[in-house]
Amino acid sequence: MTATYRGGELVAEIVRSGFAESLHRGSVAVTDPAGALVAAIGDADSPVFPRSSNKPMQALAMLRAGWEPDSEADLAIAAASHRGEPVHLARARSVLAHAGLGETHLQCPPDLPSDPTARNTVIAADGPEPRRVYMNCSGKHSGMLAACAAAGWDLATYREPDHPLQELITATVEELTGETVGAVGVDGCGAPVLAVSLRGIATAFSRLVEAPEGSPERRVADAMRANPILIDGTHGPDHRAMSAIPGLLAKGGAEGFHVLAVPGVGAAAVKIDDGAGRASMPVALRALTRIGGLAIPEAAKPEVESLYWPEILGGGKPVGRLRPLL
Structure with missing residues (x-):
């Protein structure tokens, strides 16, 4: 990995009343079920702080302890x-x-x-x-x-x-990502936060969902998928996405980070450069479907569409949408 994150490309825009009023740049890594990189937008190889997207790996270490x-x-x-x-x-x-x-x-x-x-x-x-x-x-x-x-x-x-x-x-994160931690910081909660690349964390999430049933890695993934309301709450995007898409593991993090993985499909990791969380789930979902090839069940399409294209309100009514540009 290089020492400094170099930033990404244009990945989303906010369209209000037919006018593009804001733009989001960021980076995306999409991996296959084995963790091999199949596509990258922006900088997928430099270390970044995944923030709370590291939590599944932290929970795995708790089991190992x-x-x-x-x-x-x-x-x-x-x-x-x-x-x-x-x-x-x-x-x-x-x-x-x-x-x-x-x-x-x-x-x-x-x-x-x-x-x-x-x-x-x-x-x-x-x-x-x-x-x-x-x-x-x-x-x-x-x-x-x-x-x-x-x-x-x-x-x-x-x-x-x-x-x-x-x-x-740290050892668990390095094992699952296949990388050496690039930096150690202090997260918002006061615990350490470890920097890895988008490629690395996408690989880690693929390993969680592809692990043998009953293994500690799979236990973490299965517990999250079985209890999606616990992961971010009633109206949270992770809860909504995991409830709609069979097998999906989703975990967002602060400063515009998101990772999604589905067994047999692969994973997508996203870092939005300006830290805007509103763009991370739409871009990650779009990457996993358009690039990763995830097929959305017919019954799930209305909910997934609302996650792809979140509404922008004006006067309490929808007047536009956030639009991923993948």
Whole structure:
């Protein structure tokens, strides 16, 4: 991998009332089921921060550390970027409780739920005081703590890059991507974030969905696909896409990142240069269908079309769409 991400090409536009008012540039990597690169747009080989798109690999490392979740839903929340809805909070608390831990052990920042209904409910019931469990990465942090408890590792320093859990996560990411981590940063939740290429993370997601049934890799993929509402919430694009497309594994990340994979088809990874999350799912879906050859079932087409071409509102009514340019 080269040292610096070089940026991408024009991949999407915002059309309002027939006028293109905004443009998004980015990079795309599409791999086959074996993880071989079949197409690239922009820079598919330099390291970038996938942000929360790394979470499935982090959850895999938690299993490898000896964590045995009480349910596959608990495993799914460890790979989630949840919205603080009641079902999300229940699962994060379940992970902690079954490890003999509590919310006081969490080291993600305090926050309020990002889902508007959940936020209003919490404020009405408990007041506007942010709590760590409401933060969208609390499931991951709960899983990290549970893995440390299972392995007998120190709980107080679980976010440090030289902690045994974080070293295992790095090794797991490098194994699945086939790359050496290009950089280590601090994610929004305070845990380390590891830089890999779009090619590498697409390869990793293909390996998750193509792994033998019952293997730790496949357990992570299956738990996420069986519990899509936990991954990003009721109205989240990952929930909607995985519910509509059989076999799809989807995980978005901050700053315009998205990875999709389907067994027997391959994977698509997208980085939007300006960090706009609104463009990442449409471009990734378009790449996996137009380039990767994913066939959309007839019954799923209305939902997939709404993810391809998200509506732009004016006066509360649709007046345009985001349009992928692949």
